[in-house]
Structure formats: C-alpha cells, structure tokens
Amino acid sequence: MLAAIWQGPFIRLVPVGMVLLALQRSLLVEFTVAGVIIQVVLALAAAAGAAAGSERGAIAGFTLGVMYDMLEGLPIGSTAIAMTLAGAVAGLLALIVADPQWWLAMSFTTLGAAVGEVMLPVVRLFTGVPDPFEPRLTIIVPVVAIAAGILSPVFVPLARWCLRIKRAEWVAPPREPAL
C-alpha cells in the first residue's frame, strides 16, 4: 500500500499544489491583470487534464480543489467541483490526438480553465450565495483562461511530472525481413 502511495500521483501533486497555493495567496494577489487574480492552481488542474486525459485531470483537479477549499476556508467541495470539471474538460484533448502539439495543449488548458472559472459562481449559486454572477465575470473568465493558456507550456510538463506521465515515444515498427 505504501508503495502504491509512493508511486501514485499524490506524492508529487500535493507538495506542488501546496507551493502553488502559497504563491497564489501571496504573490499573485499582488500581481493582478486588469484587476483579476491569475488562478495558477486552476491552471495546473487544467494542464493536468491536457497532459494526462480526463480521468487523471479530474483527479488532479479534485485534489487541488479540496486543498484550495481547505486553505481558503470555503465550503469543501465548492472549488473542487469547478477544478474537477476543468481537468475533465481539458482532458477531452485526448479524444483528438494522443500526443498533442504545444498549441493544442494550450488551447485545451485555456478551455478547461474557462470552464472551471465559470463553474465557480454556478456552484456558489447552488450553495445559496446571492447573485454570484457579478458583472466582472466577463473580464475574469477570459483573463484567467488566457493566463492558464500562457502558463501551459510550463504547467503541462509540470503536470506530467506530478502525475508520472511519460511522453509517448513513437517507434517505427521493425522492418520485415526481406524475402
């Protein structure tokens, strides 16, 4: 069992998530773009989906989301739902191509982050928050999504390392012996 934990995704994902969470709460609160806080944890969840597919992206998103909720004092599960969906949606990339180019990974990371950010007020709505769809959402979602896309060339390899995903190596089939 210990070996399974050691070789599982959490042993790397959780520490990386903790560092990103700390950065999110300290540095990135200061560095805003058009008044919008860049969501690096959400970006990693989406990048995990783009790197490893829907299932593992959702698991990474769930893990990071629960950590985020616990640290931010939000109801546990509220951000986790959004990040799970972000990872799952970004993982749809695997339906298109097995070994995506960087720009495809960037596009799907952007898409996943956008879905995750949109889901946040939707979840708030179900938890009884009055009027969670603030007007700035039309600025927040594009900024967060584009920032996640810009970060994807760094975060997709980071997510691969966290989830122990190795890039596919395409090997030419052995030549058939000439008759």
Add this chain to the structure above:
Amino acid sequence: MAIYTVGRRRVIFALLLTCALLLTLDLRGNPVLDRARDGFSRVMSPVESATDVVATPLGRAWNGITEYDDLEAENQALQDQVDRLIGTQATARLSVEEYQELLALLSLDSLAGIPTEVAKVVGASSNNLDQIIEINKGRSSGFKVGMPVVNQAGLIGKITSVTDNTAKVLLITDARYAVPVRVLGAPAPDSTPTNTNPSGQTNEELEDLVATTVGPSTTLVTDVLNTGSTLPQNDSGSIIVADDGAVVTNPAALGDEALGEASTGLDDPTDLVVAAATTTTTVLALAAKEFGALEGRGRGLIPQIRFLQDNPSIAVLQEGDLVVTAGGFDSLAPPDIPVGVVINRADRSGPGGPLLDVLPYADVTKLNFIRVVKYTPLSEVEQ
C-alpha cells in the same frame, strides 16, 4: 484503445458526487471536516511563510515600479487631508467626550466595555469572487465566528471562520454580508464647519495642542474602542456650530466672562483653550432618518442599503447621509460603528423603497491592521 470509456466517465462522476457530498456535509457543519481544515492550515503555515520570504520583496519591487506615481499623488492628498483634520481635531475630541459622558449618565448601550484586539492582515482571498481577508490571530486570542471587525475608519466586516492562530474575515463588500444600519441625516451644507480652525488658532498651534493633550490623538473608531469606556462611534455625526447657526471662527470674541466660566474646574490650560472655543457652540446630534439593511455586492462594487421606506414627511434620504450600524437583538455588530456615507440614491417603483449606494469609510482594499470587537452576535452563537 478506447480513450473515453464508460469507466473513465464513472471516475469523473464519482469525483463530482464526492464533491457534492463533501459540500453538503461542510455546509451543514461537520467537525471532522473542520479539524481537517485546521490541520491543513497548520501544515501550510510553514510553506506560506517560506513563500512570503520570496514573494514579499518581489511584490514590493513590483509595486514600487508600478505604483510610484499613484503613491506620490496619494501622499499629497493625504497631507492635505491631515492638515484639514488637525484643525477640527481638538474640538471634535471635546464633542465626543461630552457625548460619552451623556451616554454614561443615561446608561445607554454602545461599544462600552466590549474588549477588542488588534490583528494583522496576513492574506487576502486568492480568487476573484470572495471578499475575504485572513488575519494572524484566531481561536487562541478569543476570536469567534460572527465577531465584528473594524479599523481606524469604521466597519470592515465579520469573522466567518477561525482556526487556532488565524481567522477569516468576510468584508462588508462581499455579496454574502448584510448588517442592519441606521441612516443619519447629513449636516446641512450651510452648517458644515468651513473654517477648519474653530478655535481660531493656526494649524501649528493646534498641532501642539493635540500633541500635548493626554489620550488618543484622534477620535477614530479604534481609539474610542481603546478607551474601553462608553463611547459612541459616530463622532462624525456631530457638527459644531454657534448658537445662531454660524460657524465659530474667533473664540477670542467670546469675552472674559465666558472664558472664566469655561475655566471653572479645569486644571489643564489646554482644556481651557478647548473649552473656551466650544463654550458658545452647540453640538447637534444627527437624528436617525431610517433603518435598513446594508448588503455587499462583490468586488469592485460598493454596498447598498435595501429595505428602506421612503417617507418624505419624516425624512428625505439623500446623498451625503451618514450610515452607522444599528445594533439590535440579532445584529452582527453593536450599534454606532461608522459604516460609510450615502453617495447615490436610486428610486424604485413599487413598495421596494429606494436603494442607497454607500461608500464605506474603510478602504477594504488596503488593510494592514484591524481590530476585532469581541462581541458575539446572538445570531452567530450556535456556530
């Protein structure tokens, strides 16, 4: 190989259902999840401290580069403001003290005797929806969920969660925040003290006066709390005008008789000067016009007051009216904490009454130190 199989979809559905289950449990209040949250906060504490070491210089450098001009302009504006405030400070202090004595004589409720504690803001909400800050003290300092939080200017919000050494404060601008408030009439424009030196002294003399006066140097909300006495908080609600309605500008014209009466019982010559300047003045307590509920509206939007009845025969709600907490049996805050000033009135058709936009006195975007009022609202006791 089928990449998107039924099995994989099941995993995603299972995770979403788990989220929903956790959410339900947490919203209903679950001690196990609370302990997990506390434990994770403790684990994260050294990581955050280490990150701060790296992030703080970077943040300061960035702010130094990008906000230098803004800071310079703000500094100039603040200097002007300080110059103006010094002039009115001495007389305002006396008004507050008189009001304090009256409240004590009448045994009226106020922030009297409610202990408070200063805490440092160590973090802000890292998402784009919540208006929450984190402070560096928690349960170990006696903080509880629901306690109101103020700063030098006025109400900031309330505590929504506590761990042993930290607490989360929901700001008044968050859409989930609501508190009963009183709307007080603004001073009439012609009775507003236009001369900032009602004692007739120069700014330099008043600076000396304030510096030599025993006690807090300003009459801000936290200073009032510091005294631990029965002080109301809305000292800004009092204006000083002469008996005939004119602003007192030259106390020297009062005459020796008035000065002699004012000096009776005063040992400190400083008190004499202040008393002389105010002997012939009248403190007009501002009457409450209306009660309503102040509600936050989210980041970047100012709070609004709802549930108001517009009855012009009693009072006309208008721009410039002052807003303080109303207190009451189930209020989140004790009465008379300054909240803000009405800057816009929006009339609505139907029985809804008007909406008032309120500019908070406290700038919740720039908070460093705050003060927690250890007042637990009855509505939060069970939490």
